[in-house]
Amino acid sequence: MYTTTTPARIDASLHRLIDKVTPGGLPTYLDVRPEPGATVNGCFSNVRAKVARDGGRMLCGWQLWQWPRVLVEAEFHAVWLSPQGRMVEITPKPHGERSILFVPDARRDYHGEVVDNVRMALHDDQLVQHFIRVSRAIVQVMTRSGQPAGQGHVHVPAEQIAPLRQAQRFLGCAIESELREHDPCLCGSGLRYEQCHGHELELALA
Ligand SMILES: [Zn+2]
Known part of the structure; x- marks a missing residue:
């Protein structure tokens, strides 16, 4: 994935x-x-x-x-x-x-702050954009709960982070199987991604 x-x-x-x-x-x-x-x-x-x-x-x-x-x-x-x-x-x-x-990067030092990864999509597709936004949201939740990301053990409220991790995994699998936004959603609903989980995620991320 x-x-x-x-x-x-x-x-x-x-x-x-x-x-x-x-x-x-x-x-x-x-x-x-x-x-x-x-x-x-x-x-x-x-x-x-x-x-x-x-x-x-x-x-x-x-x-x-x-x-x-x-x-x-x-x-x-x-x-x-x-x-x-x-x-x-x-x-x-x-x-x-x-x-x-x-x-x-000579201008930067580390002072214990959380610095999110900077990501750039290689093609214009809602799935990749959603993956990037979900990944950013995960770091935001961790920052709010005062846990530096990527520094070993992270204790984050499970109910906040679990749905985001799940969405990240779902999107990872969808992208790996080369799904695009106009394709039938990976969940098997028969709807296009953008009308199905893409739509749900769009609302959740807004
Ligand atoms: Zn779906």
Whole structure:
């Protein structure tokens, strides 16, 4: 289902995304060298611990992801800058990616705030737009409940987050099976997506 991974190459859509998050930023591929004890979603605490152990400093920026033919995504991220000034990715990856695409953002530091991913659709379709809006809504709910996203354990009121997660999964499956807004909805109602779950979601997100 929802499977973003490291982009194989830096294409026009990624350049547009970079212009949006850090104009003039220079993307670079980094090998993933997981630090013992580092956690998948804990780049900031991973890097802090590394700096305390071995010196150097935290370098913030954006990790770029791609869901082929669906969307590109920039995630606020930190790598370790070694005392020799080399960028090192010490955070393990959810699907075992061996390299990441990273754009340093010299203007930004991390102060414990929630920074949502920036997502750009690769084609104009209600399903992809809904996926992006639902994903944003999930982060908004987590922010309201005071839980930094992507920092390990998250305790969010289940009744708020569960329907959104469910919608995100539904949309992920629909998009993966190349459903478009004019196609029959995945739920089997016989109606087009835009008239069925698309319509419901439109009301829920409004
Ligand atoms: Zn439906």
